[in-house]
Amino acid sequence: MMKKLKCNPDTGFSLLEVLVAILIVTFFTTVAMQMMVISAAFKSKAKQYTTATTLIEADLENVRNLADQYRFPTLASPTPSPSATSLVLSSGNGLNAGDKIQFDGFPQIYTIQTPNPIPSNTPTIIISPAMTVSPRPAIGNTVVSKTSCSAKLANADIGLGNDLLNSIQSTVNSSPTVSISSITYKPVVGNPFTLTNTRNKIWLMRNDSYNFTGSVEPYDVLRIDYVVVTDNNNTPSNNVIAKLSSEVIPYASLQCIR
Known part of the structure; x- marks a missing residue:
């Protein structure tokens, strides 16, 4: 007759069982710690990328607003009767010495005789020949540069894209620059930017390109390239967080x- 084995309450785990338990706990603890480290790294990267895209969108919107405000000037004071050769304008946008101009709604064409640069605020320009008809309205009529509007490869430097490029240069600093994929980027005003609740910094860099290589047209388009890079001892590094290219007219x- 077989005897039923009884458990001894004083009997503990064997050494092998203890070792196996320790290995299992160590394995799962290590995996959990690695997952926490990976999660923290992804969270940091996500925060960098989110901030980078927000900075790009904000600056691009600012450039687009400046592009929308970049309009041909209007007559700022009543135009004298025919035979006038002097005009007071609201700005010098899109105008250069030697440009062919005409008034909105009028076929007559005149040439600007005023030397460059034409002032940006209420400039007075000299034209020839003398006016043959007074534009209406006398104040507010648009003065259009046919030269800037019809810029070709030979004189692409006076295209509207180039004019816009020159007008937005105050929104970037000249240094420090960074070169990525043969493109040189300048820092947008306000750099570097510090990530929220951290001491980490990132740089928003921009390249305003108006390239006339070959037969690239039209010349009223400005290409904007952005990169956001990490900081390296208060200078932009080559470590790209985000990038974007767009065109502005x-x-x-x-x-x-036309």
């Missing part, structure tokens, strides 16, 4: 008399 292009 000044409103003056829509005012061209």
